[in-house]
Amino acid sequence: MASPATAAVENLPQVLLLLHPAAFTIFGEEHFTSPKFRFLKAYESSLPLDEFLAANARSVRALLVSAATVVGAGILDLLPELRVIVTTSAGLDQLDLAECRRRGIRIASAGDIYSADVADCAVGLLIDVLRKISASNRYVKNGFWATKGDYPLGSKQLRGKRIGIVGLGRIGLQVAKRLQQGFGCTVSYNSRKKKNPDQVPYPFYQDVRELAANSDALILCCGLTEQTRHAVDKEVLAALGKAGVIVNVARGAVVDEKEMVRCLVEGEIAGAGLDVFEDEPVVPKELMELDNVVLSPHSAVLTRESMMELARLVVGNLEAFFSNEPLLSEYEDD
């Protein structure tokens, strides 16, 4: 016979987890628990997923996913009572948004909590590439400064540099503010739609290639959609040119990675700062040999501060959902 405590727990609404979220590993599952719900961990079962869900998840109303959890019609068919998906990720490309919309499933995103950290990472990568910070740190730590002499000079200063931001959402706007107000760069952008010029003072380019042709550095801050997949292609890279730099804090697939690697190896563009790749955690080995490339393991959001905010937001969203209150960070498709 179940004790009252166990019974109480068993009465708690369930939140389904298909995969173990990276946030649990890196920050600690204990930050994501609540007395108002319990987790149903599909990945802890030895059953194949569809069998597990059929047996255990038919009445599940809430699903917690991370960037790696792909959710399409197949999964959704097995969750007939699902009403909300809460994601720990900044991006939503792992979800079939059209299917969710069709089934009336609401989505709670990570909102704006990551924007400052991702923007900081983008700016940090840009300065690193231009001023060769990682490369010259390696040089000094290898003992070369004393033995081989001064390190080669970096390129032009940031002031006056033309920055092209692809995707002027919450993250793109933060990048723009830092670079234009802080460093004196000149920002332009491409986005799905032109923003209100009264609110957004930067010049708009309808075409990414034209933006690249008018930029010294391209910073990718857009979500991954069918429209943005390989948006940075051979033509865009050619337009960016030999002195151009690319920074990617969006998704690897926004860039034709193979073409970008070729351009970097052959000197068709000047350098790159990359936090994301087409097939993580695989990084093209050619990039590992280059000094004009800075590599980051998809960690733009991985700060202690962001994780604390995330835990609060995830728990808050789930608790709000189960109390029939408005979600804290409902995703609105615009």
Place this chain on the structure above:
Amino acid sequence: MAQSMWFPKLLPVTERSLLRPLLHHTTNPLLHSSTTSLRQSNLLPRRVSTAAVSPMESITVLMTCPPVHPYLVEALEKRFTLHKLDSVPDKAQFLSSHRDSIRAVVGNAAAGADAELIDQLPKLEIVSSYSVGLDKIDLAKCKEKGIRVTNTPDVLTDDVADLALGLMLAVLRRLCESDRYVRSGLWKKGDYKLTTKFSGKTVGIIGLGRIGMAIAQRAEAFSCPISYFSRSQKPGINYKYHPSVVDLAANSLGPKGVLINIGRGPHVDEAELVSALVEGRLGGAGLDVFQDEPNVPEELFKLENVVLLPHVGSGTVETRQAMADLVVGNLEAHFLNKPLLTPVV
């Protein structure tokens, strides 16, 4: 832009004669386009007979710092007789045999003109430093002897400030270590650990001059509150003033604090810094300058919370060129009896 407002851009001079206008191709917006108005603006040399003033190529300039910048060395060699102290085997002998000819010294952050050198060069008129820092020049002695001193302010402000921010981000967000993590194949095994957010953190600045202010402006775009220590409180500045370095540091440093040094190595007690880092009493450091460059304490090499750069604060092609132009421009101005471009003394 500060860079283009302060000094004439130097161009290859094909003839060394003083009579040829020096600046007929200039792009400096402060200068006029006609030679007449150039003469009127006092920036062209007065017409003088060749007998009265010696051509500049006979003026001997001593470079006391290592000749690391080919552009600067070439520009000096084109105009003057240049000696590089670095390549002289017997320095004492050299100085003694050239004591009556050396009229100018060019130095940098590594070596300038100390009291001992100044005493050995009785004909020294001007020290033109390829740096904005003046710690390698005995300013008091120069003043006493009427020796002019120039440096390279403003043209490097942006680069140094950019690098300071780059260092803050690199240290707090472990950019260099993450890059190393990926290159070593470790990402396949798991995520790199959590790092520390930069935006919104308090930035304490020691020295709120041109570079300090430029750093503050950048940090403000990241919503960082700014505090500072300076010799005197600056009027009209909204940042929080601390009357002593200790006071400023009390709120910033410690096991979670980060020290960034883009000034001079001797600003910091390096031995103490190393032990604080090794023992975890200081959270991290981004260092572009050291007590005894290019020697860097090897205990720092393995620390993942430390980023070490080989004194590259002003290290972009454009800025080093602008600095070199100022060095040469100041020397030319001096020997043509023109106002110095960026005098300190």
